[in-house]
Amino acid sequence: MPDMVSNLSGGGHLPSRVRDHFRTAEQQRESEMLGMWIFLATEVMFFGALFVAFTVYRTGYPQAFGAGSADMNIVLGSINTAILITSSLTMALAVHASEVGNQRWLQVLLVLTMLLGCVFLAIKGVEYYQHYLDHKMPAVWFEYSGADGSKVQMFFVFYFFMTGLHALHMLVGIGVLLVILGRSLAGSFSAEYHTPVAVAALYWSFVDIIWVFLFAIFYLQGLHVMR
Amino acid sequence: MTTPQAPPAAPSHIDYLSERQGIWPWLLTTDHKRIGLLYTASITGFFFIGGFFALLMRLHLLEPKGALFGLETYNKLFTMHGIIMVWFFLIPSIPGTLGNFLIPMMIGAKDLAFPKLNLASWYVFMTGGIVTLYSMLRGGVDTGWTFYVPFSTTYSTAYVAGAAIGIFIAGFSSIMTGLNFIVTIHRMRAPGMTWFRMPIFLWSMYATSLVLVLATPVLAITLLMVIFERLFRVGIFDPSLGGDPVLFQHMFWFYSHPAVYIMILPAMAVISEIIPTFSRKPIFGYTAVAYSSLGIAVVGFLVWGHHMFVAGLSVYSAMAFSFLSYLVAIPSAIKVFNWTATMVKGSVSWDTPMLYAIGFLGLFTIGGMTGLFLAALGIDVHVTDTYFVVAHFHYIMVGGAVMGYLGGVHYWWPKISGKMYPEGLARLSALIVFIGFNLTFFPQFILGYLGMPRRYAAYPDEFQFLHVLSTAGATILGVGYILPLCYLIWSWKYGKPAGRNPWRATGLEWQTSSPPPSHNFEVTPVCTHPAYDFEGMKEELELA
Numbered sequence A: 001m002p003d004m005v006s007n008l009s010g011g012g013h014l015p016s017r018v019r020d021h022f023r024t025a026e027q028q029r030e031s032e033m034l035g036m037w038i039f040l041a042t043e044v045m046f047f048g049a050l051f052v053a054f055t056v057y058r059t060g061y062p063q064a065f066g067a068g069s070a071d072m073n074i075v076l077g078s079i080n081t082a083i084l085i086t087s088s089l090t091m092a093l094a095v096h097a098s099e100v101g102n103q104r105w106l107q108v109l110l111v112l113t114m115l116l117g118c119v120f121l122a123i124k125g126v127e128y129y130q131h132y133l134d135h136k137m138p139a140v141w142f143e144y145s146g147a148d149g150s151k152v153q154m155f156f157v158f159y160f161f162m163t164g165l166h167a168l169h170m171l172v173g174i175g176v177l178l179v180i181l182g183r184s185l186a187g188s189f190s191a192e193y194h195t196p197v198a199v200a201a202l203y204w205s206f207v208d209i210i211w212v213f214l215f216a217i218f219y220l221q222g223l224h225v226m227r
Numbered sequence B: 001m002t003t004p005q006a007p008p009a010a011p012s013h014i015d016y017l018s019e020r021q022g023i024w025p026w027l028l029t030t031d032h033k034r035i036g037l038l039y040t041a042s043i044t045g046f047f048f049i050g051g052f053f054a055l056l057m058r059l060h061l062l063e064p065k066g067a068l069f070g071l072e073t074y075n076k077l078f079t080m081h082g083i084i085m086v087w088f089f090l091i092p093s094i095p096g097t098l099g100n101f102l103i104p105m106m107i108g109a110k111d112l113a114f115p116k117l118n119l120a121s122w123y124v125f126m127t128g129g130i131v132t133l134y135s136m137l138r139g140g141v142d143t144g145w146t147f148y149v150p151f152s153t154t155y156s157t158a159y160v161a162g163a164a165i166g167i168f169i170a171g172f173s174s175i176m177t178g179l180n181f182i183v184t185i186h187r188m189r190a191p192g193m194t195w196f197r198m199p200i201f202l203w204s205m206y207a208t209s210l211v212l213v214l215a216t217p218v219l220a221i222t223l224l225m226v227i228f229e230r231l232f233r234v235g236i237f238d239p240s241l242g243g244d245p246v247l248f249q250h251m252f253w254f255y256s257h258p259a260v261y262i263m264i265l266p267a268m269a270v271i272s273e274i275i276p277t278f279s280r281k282p283i284f285g286y287t288a289v290a291y292s293s294l295g296i297a298v299v300g301f302l303v304w305g306h307h308m309f310v311a312g313l314s315v316y317s318a319m320a321f322s323f324l325s326y327l328v329a330i331p332s333a334i335k336v337f338n339w340t341a342t343m344v345k346g347s348v349s350w351d352t353p354m355l356y357a358i359g360f361l362g363l364f365t366i367g368g369m370t371g372l373f374l375a376a377l378g379i380d381v382h383v384t385d386t387y388f389v390v391a392h393f394h395y396i397m398v399g400g401a402v403m404g405y406l407g408g409v410h411y412w413w414p415k416i417s418g419k420m421y422p423e424g425l426a427r428l429s430a431l432i433v434f435i436g437f438n439l440t441f442f443p444q445f446i447l448g449y450l451g452m453p454r455r456y457a458a459y460p461d462e463f464q465f466l467h468v469l470s471t472a473g474a475t476i477l478g479v480g481y482i483l484p485l486c487y488l489i490w491s492w493k494y495g496k497p498a499g500r501n502p503w504r505a506t507g508l509e510w511q512t513s514s515p516p517p518s519h520n521f522e523v524t525p526v527c528t529h530p531a532y533d534f535e536g537m538k539e540e541l542e543l544a
């Protein structure tokens, strides 16, 4: 306790990376981690509302949503799932590298994670383009010959809305990792100080987990309906 | 509540107001106190804009056929009044101003956990506000603040998307504020400041923050879907495209009922500080009052269906929502009874903050009790979408939240500005607010019960007397709001110096000078007393 107090009043003998309103480096680390966890809770509510809305309509229109899901490219979707899960692994290894203070490995693994993220987005773009060619892009070009046209279209509205939001989160994640990489190159991190890596990793893994659920509701549902 | 580590330092420090003057040091500040003042200035502006729309409506309703506007204009007036008051005044009111200013000081910290995030939240808020105001200037919105589909997504020709985007943006500032408060209360407390030594203000703000971070994202996504549907003309909620309008209502009220607690819990936070100080007694039933805030936050998430009793809910879910709505009354009543018990046998003084607190107690009780009428399925069907509902939620939001806000502003004004406001004038204007408020809204209970529907621009002749009363009340209320604006600004310059602790209150914020230095305390405070320990701190308080 006494040294906490002197830290607050003086502040001079805290490491320079500790912002001056914190009493200790530990307090700063805990605050930053807790902040990210709470942010992820808001993200759960954000995507959760969409999952609920999707589930309501899926329950209401099982046939139409099955028909929509049958148009998904299960091969590309599966590859993308594997890619994202791998990127979670490289991200976790990056956190480990940061903890042991191995900057070289940290940088390699960050680049690898970002590359995997970019490949995911590229494949996603290919899929979007295929939907466009299939005339399955609501508001741009949508055609469906069966009776349930508006309901199949709704499946695709949710598909583009939710995977689009997810892709946006991926882009933000790649941006965050770029910043982390820059800070590592600038020598900001050490075995003692690496909280931002862990905070970024929490976010990255969360975005990966969202994808696993998206994959399940959009790609897997149609498999047994149509084939 | 605490003893400073060292004797109070000589007044050699510079306070947060006089340090670094000019426009940029204010606009780029990360000091939670300055950000609190930025919020105060902005929400005051929004309050008077929203109030202006309300006044126009009340003037229009002087005549049964409507005195001033066409029907569409009237629709836009009540919509813009609602949107501005809910999202740009009530939601950020106490958290953005007093919450920002006080939370770090009450726990003995130098700042919130994330000062830059705090500043960003103000910019995000202002961006949302400007986008919304711009869409109003371009032609306004006519959907009502509730954005019900399919009118908002398909049929309205007004600037719905613009307003919705503004609210969507402002939502992120709510989330940032809530996140910052939660982390701050968890991690930034001074040595000795345990959870159960915290002033009740902090428990209530903590509960508010939980609602902010968990409910706001649902509103954000719901509005985003409305915007998407409207701009791209695809089916999400529109029944002609297979959508379900009731699903929209579920999602909207999943946020908007808890939003009521975002407005009222902070007012309860303020009241819980004022009443002990002006009764010279610790709050009665500290633990119960602390937990009841969390109880309100949790149960508040389970009652949204009471807004949809006539929207085609099944009988069973309506009964469940009705029962759960009754349940919220329990933690609310715990608070009211404990505040009242705090005053019993206390030496009560009638300074302005206490007048507002007592006004709050009465008006919140009326608002809460009429909420029980509305939670009852049978009565709700009779008064749904009438002035009864309007009166009920104004008793909560204006009689509760705004009274709490004004009480808090007066209570902490000496700390914020370092000056005393003119007490006589302040008491008079508190009285004017109380009278004006009741004259405005009590007749609306009767109007609603007699069948006057809300959002109508015209009404049968026999309702005119009550409508005229209501408009007269609104005018008085307007005077009651303009007076504090004038004398508070006046006192900023000409008021008597307040000194460190003019109310002889126990909170940590009163241990430091008024206005406080940039880092709040000369020395780290260490908390050695329970909250509201007027007995144990007697000597220190007499010194002040």
Ligand SMILES: [Cu+2]
Binding pocket: B256, B257, B260, B303, B304, B306, B307
């Ligand atoms: Cu409600």
